[in-house]
Amino acid sequence: MQLEQLEKSIYDLITETSTNLPKDVRRAIKKAKAAENAGTRAAMSLDTITNNIQMADDNVSPICQDTGLPTFKIKTPIGVNQLEIKAAIKRAIATATKDAKLRPNAVDSLTGANSGDNLGDGLPVVKFEQWEKDYIEMKLILKGGGCENKNIQYSLPTELEGLGRAGRDLDGIRKCILHSVYQAQGQGCSAGFIGVGIGGDRSSGYDLAKEQLFRHVEDTNPNPDLAKLEQYIVEKANTLGIGTMGFGGEATLLGCKVGVMHRIPASFYVSVAYNCWAYRRMAININPTTGEIIDWHYQDGEKIEFKDQSSEEAPKKIVELQAPITEEQIRELQVGDVVSITGRMYTGRDAIHHHLMSHDAPVDLNGQIIYHCGPVMQKDDAGDWHVRAAGPTTSIREEPYQGDIMKKFGIRAVIGKGGMGPKTLAALSEHGGVYLNAIGGAAQYYADCIKGVDGVDLMEFGIPEAMWHLRVEKFTAVVTMDSHGNSLHADVDKSSLEKLSAYKEKVFS
Numbered sequence: 474m475q476l477e478q479l480e481k482s483i484y485d486l487i488t489e490t491s492t493n494l495p496k497d498v499r500r501a502i503k504k505a506k507a508a509e510n511a512g513t514r515a516a517m518s519l520d521t522i523t524n525n526i527q528m529a530d531d532n533v534s535p536i537c538q539d540t541g542l543p544t545f546k547i548k549t550p551i552g553v554n555q556l557e558i559k560a561a562i563k564r565a566i567a568t569a570t571k572d573a574k575l576r577p578n579a580v581d582s583l584t585g586a587n588s589g590d591n592l593g594d595g596l597p598v599v600k601f602e603q604w605e606k607d608y609i610e611m612k613l614i615l616k617g618g619g620c621e622n623k624n625i626q627y628s629l630p631t632e633l634e635g636l637g638r639a640g641r642d643l644d645g646i647r648k649c650i651l652h653s654v655y656q657a658q659g660q661g662c663s664a665g666f667i668g669v670g671i672g673g674d675r676s677s678g679y680d681l682a683k684e685q686l687f688r689h690v691e692d693t694n695p696n697p698d699l700a701k702l703e704q705y706i707v708e709k710a711n712t713l714g715i716g717t718m719g720f721g722g723e724a725t726l727l728g729c730k731v732g733v734m735h736r737i738p739a740s741f742y743v744s745v746a747y748n749c750w751a752y753r754r755m756a757i758n759i760n761p762t763t764g765e766i767i768d769w770h771y772q773d774g775e776k777i778e779f780k781d782q783s784s785e786e787a788p789k790k791i792v793e794l795q796a797p798i799t800e801e802q803i804r805e806l807q808v809g810d811v812v813s814i815t816g817r818m819y820t821g822r823d824a825i826h827h828h829l830m831s832h833d834a835p836v837d838l839n840g841q842i843i844y845h846c847g848p849v850m851q852k853d854d855a856g857d858w859h860v861r862a863a864g865p866t867t868s869i870r871e872e873p874y875q876g877d878i879m880k881k882f883g884i885r886a887v888i889g890k891g892g893m894g895p896k897t898l899a900a901l902s903e904h905g906g907v908y909l910n911a912i913g914g915a916a917q918y919y920a921d922c923i924k925g926v927d928g929v930d931l932m933e934f935g936i937p938e939a940m941w942h943l944r945v946e947k948f949t950a951v952v953t954m955d956s957h958g959n960s961l962h963a964d965v966d967k968s969s970l971e972k973l974s975a976y977k978e979k980v981f982s
């Protein structure tokens with residue numbers, strides 16, 4: 474095999490997967506956008522999402538800044554050297570990371586050190602299978618942490634909030650899948666897709682669930698019972714009112730794919746792999762002699778372009794903010810307000826929040842804005858940093874720290890996605906702070922709002938976890954938790970749970 478050509482083919486696969494959503498995913502998003510009510514927060518979010526998809530395609534830059542943990546599934550003809558393929562994958566991954574097509578995401582689980590090139594013990598994940606066809610099939614999925622953290626596994630029988638008892642039957646399986654959508658809320662960047670694995674053991678069940686994410690969005694399950702189940706789940710999930718980003722709305726789930734395997738009598742698992750709207754999976758066929766790409770998967774049908782697809786109806790009220798922000802300005806904001814930020818903000822994720830609990834801040838954060846973001850950064854030949862992708866990360870991980878840090882340093886606003894919990898909500902009220910929800914996955918849209926990088930601190934934590942000093946213009950987000958004790962996220966969670974309860978009766982014979 475020509476290894477140089479093989480490496481180039483793999484690099485092209487990585488780049489395409491990270492920057493260009495497949496045709497079937499685009500069609501599903503267009504359908505959701507058409508069904509949404511104009512002028513709502515959900516419609517505004519879908520406008521941002523579709524703009525972001527087009528910008529990533531045009532810029533050949535990551536759709537989402539969290540390019541996930543690369544997982545390859547490969548089928549090879551008998552006699553093909555799998556060791557050479559794995560070595561070529563590692564070289565292509567390192568190059569793609571250097572070229573800012575991937576964010577460096579490989580972290581040592583014991584030391585916390587970032588390898589800087591997405592390589593490490595067990596990474597990337599590469600799974601081989603032999604077959605009797607005369608070409609190599611290589612599949613790749615980039616599944617970010619926000620949606621990966623909303624994966625869930627049920628051991629039947631079990632009791633489910635809102636749904637009651639789920640037994641070892643098709644009805645119990647149905648309840649588990651609906652509950653998996655409810656528990657994801659907006660934290661997994663809804664509207665999303667789910668792959669479901671029924672049976673197996675704990676590990677093979679999750680593997681089966683993730684395998685379903687490689688199916689076409691528009692296919693039909695050959696098992697009639699599973700086909701009926703898939704249709705039912707999508708239909709009912711979209712009545713829960715969770716909506717895009719958890720803002721409420723018509724589109725909560727864009728696809729459900731279910732697979733089944735045998736199990737041992739004592740165990741009955743239902744495993745769900747949740748995937749965000751930025752559904753980045755691609756596959757190619759490769760000539761095993763030349764290493765060239767023979768064919769791309771997911772290329773059938775129309776490719777939806779999202780040029781000039783924004784809604785004509787703009788938000789009724791946009792509040793202009795510039796840091797440092799006063800408590801008086803914050804107290805005037807209420808849930809539902811749209812804000813536009815110009816000036817300075819500082820990124821801070823898990824490592825920064827943990828650090829600030831016991832250390833002084835490297836900069837004066839009084840009146841400032843913290844952005845829950847781990848950007849994709851690239852340094853030019855002159856040594857200057859540039860932001861290549863910069864969407865929000867899931868905020869709930871910072872719940873143990875956020876309220877204390879805001880009060881300790883005088884921070885007035887936090888930007889993230891998916892909302893935060895009661896401890897943060899209480900601190901916002903006490904201190905005079907606000908939580909702003911940006912659109913998860915919209916990494917190009919927000920990168921375009923960032924006009925410069927004015928500095929960086931705590932680089933020892935790695936690029937995604939460092940504190941970047943960003944200069945922004947017209948950075949738009951929605952107030953979803955205010956200083957008056959109101960939380961859109963808590964309201965949507967409560968209302969969707971009430972609607973979920975309507976489906977606790979048996980619906981399958």
